[in-house]
Structures are given as C-alpha cells and as structure tokens.
Amino acid sequence: MATLTMISLLIVAGLIGAWELYTHVGGVDEFLLPAPSAVAEALVEDRGLLWENFVVTAGEIGLGIGVAVALALACAVALHFSADLRRALYPLLVGSQTIPIPIVAPLLVAWLGFGLAPKLAIVALVCFFPIVVPTIDALARVDADLRKLMRSFGASRWQTFRLVEAPAALPGLFTGAKLSVAFATFAAILAEQSGSENGLGHLVAQAIPQFETARAYAAVLILSAFAVALFGLLALAERRLAPWHRPGGVLAVGERRLPVDPHR
Amino acid sequence: MATLTMISLLIVAGLIGAWELYTHVGGVDEFLLPAPSAVAEALVEDRGLLWENFVVTAGEIGLGIGVAVALALACAVALHFSADLRRALYPLLVGSQTIPIPIVAPLLVAWLGFGLAPKLAIVALVCFFPIVVPTIDALARVDADLRKLMRSFGASRWQTFRLVEAPAALPGLFTGAKLSVAFATFAAILAEQSGSENGLGHLVAQAIPQFETARAYAAVLILSAFAVALFGLLALAERRLAPWHRPGGVLAVGERRLPVDPHR
Amino acid sequence: MQTRIQAPETAPATRIEAGGVRLEGVTKAFPGRRRGADEVIALQGVSLQAAPGETVAVVGPSGCGKTTLLEIACGLIAPDGGTVDAAPAALMAQRDLLLPWAGALDNAGLALRAAGASREEAREEARPLLRDFGLEGFERARPHELSGGMRQRVAFLRTLLSGRPVLCLDEPFGALDAITRHEMQAWLAGALAREPRTVLLVTHDVEEALVLADRVLVLSPRPGHVVATLEVGAPRPRRRTDPELVALRERALQELRA
Amino acid sequence: MQTRIQAPETAPATRIEAGGVRLEGVTKAFPGRRRGADEVIALQGVSLQAAPGETVAVVGPSGCGKTTLLEIACGLIAPDGGTVDAAPAALMAQRDLLLPWAGALDNAGLALRAAGASREEAREEARPLLRDFGLEGFERARPHELSGGMRQRVAFLRTLLSGRPVLCLDEPFGALDAITRHEMQAWLAGALAREPRTVLLVTHDVEEALVLADRVLVLSPRPGHVVATLEVGAPRPRRRTDPELVALRERALQELRA
Amino acid sequence: GEREEPAASARTERVDLVLDYFPNADHAGIYAAIGTGEFSRAGLDVRPRTPSDPSAPLKLLASGRADLAISYEPELLLARDKGARLVSVGALVQKPLTSIISLGERAVREPGGLEGKTVGTAGIPYQDAYLKTIAEKAGIDLSSVRKIDVGFNLVPALLSKRVDAVLGAFWNVEGVELERRNRDPRILRMDEIGVPTYNELIIVAREQDVRSRGPLLRRFLRALARGHEGLRADPGTAVDELVKANPDLERGLQAAQVKATLPVFFPADRDRPFGFHDREDWRAYTRWMRDNELLENPLSSERAFTNEFLPGEGI
Numbered sequence A, B: 001m002a003t004l005t006m007i008s009l010l011i012v013a014g015l016i017g018a019w020e021l022y023t024h025v026g027g028v029d030e031f032l033l034p035a036p037s038a039v040a041e042a043l044v045e046d047r048g049l050l051w052e053n054f055v056v057t058a059g060e061i062g063l064g065i066g067v068a069v070a071l072a073l074a075c076a077v078a079l080h081f082s083a084d085l086r087r088a089l090y091p092l093l094v095g096s097q098t099i100p101i102p103i104v105a106p107l108l109v110a111w112l113g114f115g116l117a118p119k120l121a122i123v124a125l126v127c128f129f130p131i132v133v134p135t136i137d138a139l140a141r142v143d144a145d146l147r148k149l150m151r152s153f154g155a156s157r158w159q160t161f162r163l164v165e166a167p168a169a170l171p172g173l174f175t176g177a178k179l180s181v182a183f184a185t186f187a188a189i190l191a192e193q194s195g196s197e198n199g200l201g202h203l204v205a206q207a208i209p210q211f212e213t214a215r216a217y218a219a220v221l222i223l224s225a226f227a228v229a230l231f232g233l234l235a236l237a238e239r240r241l242a243p244w245h246r247p248g249g250v251l252a253v254g255e256r257r258l259p260v261d262p263h264r
Numbered sequence C, D: 001m002q003t004r005i006q007a008p009e010t011a012p013a014t015r016i017e018a019g020g021v022r023l024e025g026v027t028k029a030f031p032g033r034r035r036g037a038d039e040v041i042a043l044q045g046v047s048l049q050a051a052p053g054e055t056v057a058v059v060g061p062s063g064c065g066k067t068t069l070l071e072i073a074c075g076l077i078a079p080d081g082g083t084v085d086a087a088p089a090a091l092m093a094q095r096d097l098l099l100p101w102a103g104a105l106d107n108a109g110l111a112l113r114a115a116g117a118s119r120e121e122a123r124e125e126a127r128p129l130l131r132d133f134g135l136e137g138f139e140r141a142r143p144h145e146l147s148g149g150m151r152q153r154v155a156f157l158r159t160l161l162s163g164r165p166v167l168c169l170d171e172p173f174g175a176l177d178a179i180t181r182h183e184m185q186a187w188l189a190g191a192l193a194r195e196p197r198t199v200l201l202v203t204h205d206v207e208e209a210l211v212l213a214d215r216v217l218v219l220s221p222r223p224g225h226v227v228a229t230l231e232v233g234a235p236r237p238r239r240r241t242d243p244e245l246v247a248l249r250e251r252a253l254q255e256l257r258a
Numbered sequence E: 001g002e003r004e005e006p007a008a009s010a011r012t013e014r015v016d017l018v019l020d021y022f023p024n025a026d027h028a029g030i031y032a033a034i035g036t037g038e039f040s041r042a043g044l045d046v047r048p049r050t051p052s053d054p055s056a057p058l059k060l061l062a063s064g065r066a067d068l069a070i071s072y073e074p075e076l077l078l079a080r081d082k083g084a085r086l087v088s089v090g091a092l093v094q095k096p097l098t099s100i101i102s103l104g105e106r107a108v109r110e111p112g113g114l115e116g117k118t119v120g121t122a123g124i125p126y127q128d129a130y131l132k133t134i135a136e137k138a139g140i141d142l143s144s145v146r147k148i149d150v151g152f153n154l155v156p157a158l159l160s161k162r163v164d165a166v167l168g169a170f171w172n173v174e175g176v177e178l179e180r181r182n183r184d185p186r187i188l189r190m191d192e193i194g195v196p197t198y199n200e201l202i203i204v205a206r207e208q209d210v211r212s213r214g215p216l217l218r219r220f221l222r223a224l225a226r227g228h229e230g231l232r233a234d235p236g237t238a239v240d241e242l243v244k245a246n247p248d249l250e251r252g253l254q255a256a257q258v259k260a261t262l263p264v265f266f267p268a269d270r271d272r273p274f275g276f277h278d279r280e281d282w283r284a285y286t287r288w289m290r291d292n293e294l295l296e297n298p299l300s301s302e303r304a305f306t307n308e309f310l311p312g313e314g315i
C-alpha cells in the first residue's frame, strides 16, 4: 500500500517535472501552456478567487448530477418496463445527446432565465445519458432464469423489478454514476462558458483572453481534483453498497487466499 | 413490430407537431428556435452544403471513435492487469476527462496544426473515458470462481484474460462503445468550433452568427440521425457478438414462451 | 389443440388452496439455434395428473425433458401442443438461483416477499425453518459463503414458503449427502402430511421418488414420453426397505434401463 | 507451522506426470464477515495422502468442508495451518461453471486451451469424448440449452482433458440419473485403469466412493476432521454388490450417522 | 436644450442588459454607471448579463428575454435582413475595434504583406469579407491568403505560430494585452485599411419598445452617457467599478484597455452626444455589406438606428 502510493506519487512527480522542463525548452508560449510552477503560484495567489468560484461550480455539479441521476433512473426504469417506450424513445435519447451546447444554451436562457437553472440543465443533459445506458444495459442483462423464478412465485412485474432486477443492476448504475461525475465537471465548465456571472468555468473563460493561462489551469486543476474525489467517493460507495459482484475481491478481506486479481 | 414502429412514428410526429405549434404561438423568436418546417426547408435547400460538411464530420467521428476504442481497450486491459497501474493512473484518467476543450484546443493546434489531427484528438479524448470505465468495471466483475477454475487448469494470467475475462467483459465494452458514439458527435462539433475549415460543426458555428438558425438545426439533425444510426449498428453488433448475456431474449427466438420481458 | 395456461396470479392468497395439475399430451421442441441445425424434441405427448394434495414424482434419464416438463407446469414456457391446466405453481429450479447480494435468510424469504410480505415478516417466517434445516448461524451469509448443500436447502426453503398451491421441485436434494437427504425427505413428508400440497418432484433417486410420491412417472430417453406409471400404495411414513417399495424400485430401474 | 503451496504452473506439460497429493493437519477457518460474527471453522487438522495414481474419495455431511479441502489441494485458497504438497491439480467445481457464451464443445476444450492447445486442436480432442458421453449433436449448444446433467458431463469432460496430474472432482455425477451415473463411473474407472492419474473425489454417494476409490475418508460434521479412513482393497472392476463393498458401506454410513 | 426628466419615479424598473461577451473594458462605462448610482438615480435597476455567444444577445432580445442588448452594427444589419425588428438606440463604441494583428519579426506591417500568408479568422462571414476588401485595396491576390477559422482562439492561434496573423481580434483588447506582455504586436485597424467605418458596439432595443418605452430608453441612455463622462473624467474609479463587479478581471490590464478605448467611446465630433450614430457611415457600411452579398434584401440603413433617445436629441 505504502509503496503503491509512492509509485503513484513518483509517476505524478515525473509527469510534472517533464511538463516543467517542456515549458522551458519546448518552445511553446507560456500563455498556451504555463509551467506547473506558474500554476502552483496561481493556485496560491488566487486562492480566494478560485475558492469562491469553486463553490459555485461545485454546487452546479452536485445539483446537476443529482438531477441527472434522478431523471436517468426514472427514465431507465420506464424504458426497461416498456418495450414500446424503449423503441420509441431510445433513439430520441441518443439523438438528444448530440445536441451542441451553443445551440441549446440561448434556448435554455430564454426558457429558464440567466440564473442557475440553465447551467443545471446543461450539466444534467450531458450526465443523463451515461447513466441511462449502463443502467438499462444492466437491467437487460439480469439472468432470465431469475425472472422466471419470480414469476413462478407469483411476483408482479414491479416486485420482480424491486426485489431482483434493481439490486442486480446496481453495479451498472454505479458505472453510470462514475462516468457522469467525470462528465459533470466537463459540462459545468461548458455551461459556464456559455453565459454566466461566476464559477470556475467563467473564470477560465475570462482568464484566457486576459493571458492568465496559469489561473485557468489552476481552475481546471481544482475541478479535476474535485472530479477525482467524487469518483473515488462513488467507487467507495459502490464497494459498500454493491459488493456482491466481486466475491473474490472485497468479501475475501481477511481471508488469506492466493491472489485472484479482482479489482479492489 | 409494425404497430410498434407506428407508435414510435406517432410519438415523433406528435413531438414535431407540438414543436411547430410552439414556434408559432410560444413567443420564442425564430432565431432561437426555428420551426420544424423551416428546418426541413433548410435540409432540402442546403442539402449540398450539408452533405459535403457531413462527410468531413462523419470521418472525424468514425476515426475518432476508432482511435478511442483502440486506446481505451489497451488502457483498460493494462489497468486490469496491474493493480499498481490502476492505482496510479485511474485518478489521472478521471482528471483528464475534466479538461475543458477551450484549454486543450489551442495546445493541440500548437502541436498538431489545423488539420484532422486535433479534431481526432478531441473526439478521442472525449470518447476514451466512457469506454474505459465500463470495460474495466466489466472485467472486474467477472465471476471470481471462473478465475479460480482457470488457475487450476494451469492457465496463465493472459490465457485467463483471453479465454474468460475478455469475452465476459464484451457486453461492458459494448456499453462503453455505445456511449462513446453519442459523445463522439458532441465532441466533433466542439472540436470543429474551435478551429476548422469545414465540417458540420463549422457550419453550425457559421450559421449561428448569421442568424441561419434553421440551417444550424438541420446540421444538428443530420448528426443526430448519424449518431442514432451508429448506436443502432452497435446494438445490432452487440446482439450478434455478445448474445449470451440475454438468454431469455435473443436466444429464445422462435421458441414460444410466455413473455419474460428481456430487452431485445 | 388447445393450450391453456394459468396466468400467474399477482397476489397469491397466503392461505394455501387446493389445486391440482393436469397435463394432457404435452409436446415441446426446441428449435435448432442455427439455421439447418436439428430441432431438439424434449417432450412428446406427455400426460400427467396430480389431484390436489397428491405428490407425483418424475424420473428419467438425463436430458429427457424433466425440467422442461416442470417449467411447462409452472406456466413459464408454453408447450407446442397439448393442454396444460394447473393451479399456480412455484418452481424450485435445478440451479439454486439464489440472489448473490442477499443473505440466506432473505433468500429464503424471497417468495414470501413476492407474495406481498414485508422484509420483517418474511424473516420472521423463514428464521425457524432455517434452523430446522441446520442453517442456524448462517442467516446473513451470502450464497458464495455457503456450501453447495447449504445453498440447496435455502432454495428448497424458499420454494416451500411461497404459499403457492403447487410445488414443482427439480432435484431438491441432489446436492445433499445421504444422511441430510433422508432428514430432508422426512421433513418434507411430515410437512405434506400436516398441510397437504400438490407436489411435482423430479429426482434421479428412484427410492426418493417411491418414499415421497403417490405416483411415479418413468420417462423414456429424449424425446421424453411416459413409459411407465407406478402407483405407490404403501402407507406413510414409508421406509425404503418396505418390500413393496423394493419391488417397485426394481421395476422402475428396469424400465429406465430399457 | 509451514505452508507450502505449489504455484500453478503456467504451461503444464501435456504428458501427464505422476504426482501425488499430501495434506498434513490442514486447518481452515472463514472469518465472520461482519464485525462480531463468529468465524466458521471449515476444516480442523485434516490429513490426506494420495500416492501418484491413487484415487481417494472424501465423504461427509453437507457443509463439513469437502469443497474447501479440494480448493486447498488445488492451491486456490491457502490453509490457515498445516502443510500442503500437491502436484498441479485441476478442479471440477460443484457448480458447473461453464462459459455461457461457448458451445458444449468449446467448453469441454477450455482446459486444453489453457494448456496451450489451439481452438481446433482442443475441438478435435474433445469431440469423440463428447460423443462417448452422450452429447453428440449438442457440440454447439450453449450451456443454457443443455439440461443440468448434460452440463455436468461437459464440466467433467473439461476437467479430464486438462492434462494435469491430479484431478479434484467435486460431486462429478451429482446431477445424473442412476443409469447415466453408472455409465460415467464405469467410464472413469476404465480411463484411470488405462492412464493412471491421481484423483480426489468428493461425493455424497458412498457406493460411488467405494466403487472408484482406493481409500475413502469420512469427515465429521463441521468443523470437518477425519473420523475414519477406509482402505478399499477389492480388485477392479468392482461391483457395488461385492460383499467387501457392502460391508464397507455399512461402516461408512455408521460413521456418518455418528 | 436638454429637458430634465421628472426625478426618478418611486418604483425602479429592472432592465436586463445582455452584453455582447463576457464583461471587459468595453463595458467599463456601463459598470461605472451602475457603480456610481447613475442608473438607480434614473430609476433603473440594470442587470448586465453574459451571453452564451456573441450572437445570442440579439436572439434573446428578439424573443423578449432581455430589455436591451449590446451587439455589433454588422450583426444588427444581418438580423434585420433576416426580419428581426430590432433597432440600435445608441453606439457604445464609435469605431471598428476589429483589426488584423501579427507578431514580432513575422509581423504583417501593411495590408500588402498579407500575400501568401495564413490568416486565422473567427469564422464570421462578414469579417471574411473584410479580407476581400482589404486585398482589393492593397492589390494582392486573395486566393494566395490561406484563411483558417479558429473560432474564439484568435490569440492562442497567433501564439502557437501556426498562423501569421489573425483577423477579428480587437485592437483595444487583445492588441493592448499583447503589447503589455511584450509580444510586440503589429495592429492594422479595419477602418485604416479600406473597410468602411462602423460602430463596433451598439445598444439595441426592440422596435416595439422604441415606440412604447421611449422614456425608459431616454433615461437609460442619459445615465449611460453620464457613466461614460465619469469614465472620461476619472478612468480609475470606473475601472474600479468594473473590477469590483468582476473580480476575475485584472485591474492593470483593464485600466490600460480603458485608456486605449476612451477616444472611441465618444463621437469624434465634440458637438455630438454620447451614443451618436452617423447617418452617412451607416449608409456606407450597409452598402458595403450589400455589395459583398452579406445582405439579401434591400435594406434601409435609416431604420436600423435612431438617435432619438440620446441626450439632447429628439423630443
């Protein structure tokens, strides 16, 4: 464990060193690619500004993911239950994912005003799909024999869903949620760049034309760290709530066995 | 089947009708939201322009997905094989997903110029992650008992991967590929909006300041249809190549049974 | 040719109602999956009657269609031909099909919950039986922490608790050692004596069939059809050394060998 | 207390080498999963010797640790105490563990492929045996298209073909009807006579143990330890009506009942 | 003679003003008017809004989602050509800010130097037409100039050295910035190299509001004019207001940009009020757009703007 953390730190340190070196000898303008040292400086100097804007963006991300998870779950369940709906709506869902932000952004402002709402809508729009697809796929891949069994017990369609399909699809939901965490950050920045008064995306959009590239990188770094932390939290939650799918892994804790290479 | 297609067509028709109505009575300016009829007109009138640019963008999408799948597979396998790598690189991967396009785009231009390469890089960057995560998750969720069995047969780590884990994870890979298809379109438009000479994203970027909103919508419509078609193709391929995970579904074709509601 | 299948009731009565099973001339073929592959005829004109409260055992060589027959009786697959008329039937499948994320107690209570019981009610009802079945202390153990025989007992218990008038048991004791197996057989015989239910029992153990059943159907190799029907008249409780059972056993094995 | 476990060889020799199994005082406990839960002691000081070419059967009540013992012998889990010294061993698990996406033929050839054979070579080698086992025509059938007994035969065949010097069979014939079961037993006895291999056989059928094994270990209920070791001296091929076997069977059942 | 409006009515009216872009030095006068209370004294609660892209303000305005919008003269003419009923009620910046910028030793010192060069553009069609006009005036072959649409990344494209010059950056924003960062920019302003002059930034209202909300527009423009007068008198305070409202702006940079922009916030003719539209200039520019096939319909430039609500005009 300790050595692993060391290795990972060494890799990161190596990458940062290479980057620092490159900015000095690579001939790329510092306003295109600032040195890590400059980014670090910006992190310290602008910490007040960064923090204030981070709070705004983190709020958008958190709420956006919440909205996306709720909608995606409802949608996945609805599509799972009705083959008709699935056939009719799935293509529309896929299509909706391709709508470019510059087209929807002004519309959303027209409908939702200039506040938080249009940003939430964009984050939710981007995050919705990567939750729906793995969840629907996981629901569809539930052992058909289990469904038969439940039917023989007189279970209703809904009971089968609640008692068997939903728990069986939980790992799929987690896959989707992890994906959406990474995309939420991306989406929040996009949303803020398409019209906002604050937030880290706004900061980035303002920093670049002001040649404060280091500050923009600092903002991105903070968001990346946030995304990694959220991802890690979800992976932890997954291990606690849906541990059964790795019988060789987590459940073997404390039991001495030869390595079977499950992911932890 | 026929009735289902009917339902789905009816829903689509209903949506389009509502949209048309809304543009006339909803008080939203046609520059914000053109009527479907105007979009249809643009589709017909600008078909030459649209087609030319579509070919460019479709190429970027196709190649980008190809690059993303290849890289993502290699990466997922590497991370699956080495817990050290996984611990060291997974957070970096998650972080990489949050990098905003406006920050990378100029760098990519500096490194790769204005040709196809920076667009491919952006599409691949966006599509890479949604393939890696479901694939790694699927690999990790392979029944630990199967791994044990292979070990008792004297299989090497690689043989176990090739004969057991890889096929078992195929559905996960398909989930990822389907996701990335939807994101590729989104990414291609973004990429083209930050520096390009042609392509549908370029067309959209040109149409918006010219108040040719209908043309922009027409371009998006074409891309959406393309994404839906790609998604459908992948779903078909999944059914052919990885049908075993739906024993109640596809394999029951021709066998009369009571409905067990598997997704088709 | 008429096919009638009971739609599974969504909310079965908790009180067990009498209900029989009647299959007439049931035929079932599975199509060859690939073009040109031969279809597999699993059952050919199988008839079976179980009056309410009766136990009917089915024996036959591996692959002759026993499992298929039970699934048809449960209304889970539709026959190609013949008539099916059965009260709601709960299946104990050949694979244990326990939920990997639930403990033994919750797995045992699954059918109860399908019948509308709350989690707590289901646990209350399942707990004492789990103890009867030698699984005390394993209430919270997940399936992969149980031995094969333990898993089978949980699956058996789950089916028993379903409260459906008909039980279709597909080799319920196949993974048990001789001693535990006899205990379970005795337990089942006792339970049926107290509270009669209609049982269709698939087994490879002819003695087990004779000890438990009112009638034993012997199926031929695939395509399965009935080659002999043995009425077991011996009074209960039965011992496998009863001369009548020994004689019937010889007959059954002879039919099977043929 | 020394624990030696053979690391599974990555490329086992296709030629079967002689190799025995020697377990001394093996102990294994599974920790209570939740804080405060009791640990389950599965095995307590079990010793077992199988000389190269010998067949040793293990019988014992459900949950006494038989499967655990086999996994330890195969080097798949580490014991808490005791010595393990075993040649490379292939496991036939209690669950069939067939690959759902592969046909019967490819499933049967899996161990061969793990030993380095190409898909074609594996198919060539597995095909005639599949026929011997009554599975002709099902070469391309996926596991869910096979009956329980058919799946078990495929899993058995797969293990046989592994080419490992030791075979650990966990109830290899539990899902087979009496007739098919006798055929498979006869087949196995013949194969071992032609080409000796070391076999650890877990079974619930004492007769099966006596017909096939050189030695039968009787385990106690959990925590499992050896309560009796029966040496079976009868010449082969054996019949289950041999007086020696009948006598041994009585002894074994008596030990089990105790 | 300017007649005083009755003192601010008791009820302040809210005005949603969509900016043309993220807040920057061009908006210093607006923020000064907010910060020094000019708007509230006029009974207005002005809320500057950031748009999703520079063409969004007119769309939001046309849809009634905003009261006023900052846009560009060419954009307004394009929108009107497409049927939008919008009108410029005041010019925020009198002159073109758009320019051709190049750097260092590879600098393009005069229009003729563009021959054979690669030029990055923002991908806006009317700006592409500037290039044509410039080439004609300079007598060079337009087809020898390679155009690349780099979207918003004009400066990064320049810094990446993948283009020789960019067309579309503002001399008062990017130009000043590059100067401050010692990147030695060479700047060619549109109106100095053959493109007819135009008002780079204008304040746009809906035609219906021009008819029905005249007093409000008048109060708005008077307060805005006072804000700009304050800016001229004391740029430091105005910049402070801008930076206070937008803490992510760099004060030093904004001050330099405001200083550079000051001369074009007001009409060259001292007699003209703040916000004045020059009839001739508008006519000439509209003609140029028509000549370059940027407009489809015969369009009266007269009706695209009105000076009616400017301080001292109209009534």
Ligand SMILES: Nc1ncnc2c1ncn2[C@@H]1O[C@H](COP(=O)(O)OP(=O)(O)OP(=O)(O)O)[C@@H](O)[C@H]1O
Residues within 6 Å of the ligand: C030, C031, C040, C041, C042, C060, C061, C062, C063, C064, C065, C066, C067, C068, C069, C094, C222, D141, D144, D145, D146, D147, D148, D149, D150, D175, D177
């Ligand atoms: N879903 C299916 N698709 C195709 N063939 C099937 C399917 N289910 C069963 N079969 C075939 O039908 C035949 C009968 O199968 P069934 O499972 O009913 O046998 P069984 O009598 O239960 O055998 P066992 O005692 O081995 O469990 C077998 O040949 C099997 O291959």
Ligand SMILES: Nc1ncnc2c1ncn2[C@@H]1O[C@H](COP(=O)(O)OP(=O)(O)OP(=O)(O)O)[C@@H](O)[C@H]1O
Residues within 6 Å of the ligand: C141, C144, C145, C146, C147, C148, C149, C150, C175, C177, D030, D031, D040, D041, D042, D060, D061, D062, D063, D064, D065, D066, D067, D068, D069, D094, D222
């Ligand atoms: N992975 C595990 N985690 C926790 N407990 C386990 C685990 N595997 C087995 N056990 C426990 O160890 C004991 C022995 O199990 P094992 O599977 O070896 O029994 P068995 O003799 O094979 O029984 P059966 O005849 O029923 O298959 C059981 O009580 C079981 O609950």
Ligand SMILES: [Mg+2]
Residues within 6 Å of the ligand: C066, C067, C068, C094, C170, D147, D148, D149
């Ligand atoms: Mg069966």
Ligand SMILES: [Mg+2]
Residues within 6 Å of the ligand: C147, C148, C149, D066, D067, D068, D094, D170
């Ligand atoms: Mg076992």
